[in-house]
Amino acid sequence: MVFLSAPLWLRNRITDRYWRVQEVLKHARHFRGRKNRCYRLAVRAVTRAFGRGTRARRRRGPLWINRITAASQEHGLKYPAFILNLIKCQVELNRKVLADLAIYEPKTFKSLAALSKRRREEGFVAALGDGKEPEGIFSRVAQHH
Amino acid sequence: LGPTCRQRQRLSFSLSRDAPSSRGAREFVEREVTDFARRNPGVVIYVNPRPCCVPRVVAEYLNGAVREESLNCKSVEEIATLVQKLADQSGLDVIRIRKPFHTDSPSIQGQWHPFTNKPTALGGLRPREVQNPAPTQDAAELLGEGAGPRWHSIVALPQEHVAVAIHPAQPAGQRHQPIGHWPETVCSCTAEPPARLARPS
Numbered sequence: 629m630v631f632l633s634a635p636l637w638l639r640n641r642i643t644d645r646y647w648r649v650q651e652v653l654k655h656a657r658h659f660r661g662r663k664n665r666c667y668r669l670a671v672r673a674v675t676r677a678f679g680r681g682t683r684a685r686r687r688r689g690p691l692w693i694n695r696i697t698a699a700s701q702e703h704g705l706k707y708p709a710f711i712l713n714l715i716k717c718q719v720e721l722n723r724k725v726l727a728d729l730a731i732y733e734p735k736t737f738k739s740l741a742a743l744s745k746r747r748r749e750e751g752f753v754a755a756l757g758d759g760k761e762p763e764g765i766f767s768r769v770a771q772h773h
Numbered sequence: 774l775g776p777t778c779r780q781r782q783r784l785s786f787s788l789s790r791d792a793p794s795s796r797g798a799r800e801f802v803e804r805e806v807t808d809f810a811r812r813n814p815g816v817v818i819y820v821n822p823r824p825c826c827v828p829r830v831v832a833e834y835l836n837g838a839v840r841e842e843s844l845n846c847k848s849v850e851e852i853a854t855l856v857q858k859l860a861d862q863s864g865l866d867v868i869r870i871r872k873p874f875h876t877d878s879p880s881i882q883g884q885w886h887p888f889t890n891k892p893t894a895l896g897g898l899r900p901r902e903v904q905n906p907a908p909t910q911d912a913a914e915l916l917g918e919g920a921g922p923r924w925h926s927i928v929a930l931p932q933e934h935v936a937v938a939i940h941p942a943q944p945a946g947q948r949h950q951p952i953g954h955w956p957e958t959v960c961s962c963t964a965e966p967p968a969r970l971a972r973p974s
Contacts, residue, residue: 702890732880733887 656749692723699730705748713744713751717766781815781835784859786822788844789826795828799843801852810855816860830856834864 642648645659649667655677656663656670661672697707714721721729730737743766750764786806788798810818828844840859844852847881870928 699885731885733882733883734885738890 651663689723692727695727695730696723698735699734700741700744703738703740703745705745709748710741710744713747715741716751717743717747718769719743775809782864783817783819783821783833784856785821785831785833786828786844787825787831788822789825789936790822791824792826792828794826795844797847797849797852798828799854800849805849805853809853809860810947813860824868830859832859832862834862836864840864857885 652674653664653667653670655674658664659673659677660671663669693707696710700707700710721740726737726740729740747766749763750767753761753764754767774858777810786798786802788802790799806818806820810816830842830844832840832841833840837856840862844855851918
């Protein structure tokens, strides 16, 4: 750096402080109290809000899994068995949708649990029966492409 | 003005006759506003020439939102793009959309509550009361019978809520056994689900 004395240093001044401040305050406009007006408080609040949002996104997955576990336990199934047999039946529902169904459409979730249970039993029969039984109805897989 | 169309918004230009800052606005009004009005029949355009320092355009939308933009010292092309943008907008706020979906009735079958999947009893059971003590013997018998050919009769585990009804084991001569039945809502069999065993606490 070439600034060897204070007068030379002061030649560099910030001219866009207003916009730098607004960049932070625009994310704090819906906050409560002085956090939505004062920059010093808003910086802390916005940093915490962003961190909380990032961490919540990471914890969403396990939350869904816990909810699906609880709902399938109500119907007598464990989570791995439920998901595995649903995949085997080519029901490609993700955990978010399954969790929402478990909360808002309990009868649909019950029928999904029954489907999974039936497929599980057909799987047991196919594995233990050594080919003497005909193939189960729900074990039929639709071949695409 | 051609086929009937619904009004979607109102654009009001206020510009000055003489000031140099509204030169672009004046040229826009002379040259391009008629074509613009013809291209967008759903937009009503008002032009108010009055002595003002700063020419403005006020856009009012059907949902009541009002947006005001300044046309101060803008060129004709800039004003054209700005006016086109205002005409294309709906009146919704230009803020972050938190969720791309919204529903007023999230639940069709009824939201889950702790008693959704619990069986009900006539007369009302208290929490750890067994319904009738007799069927525990039948369940024990069935468990004993089903020990032979496992793949013919799969006995569902007696739990609080049974989705698969129990059927007695059939003789080994018959080949095609029903593996398990569909839940009682679809199945028409009248077999009673086994009573809830007392939970080991």
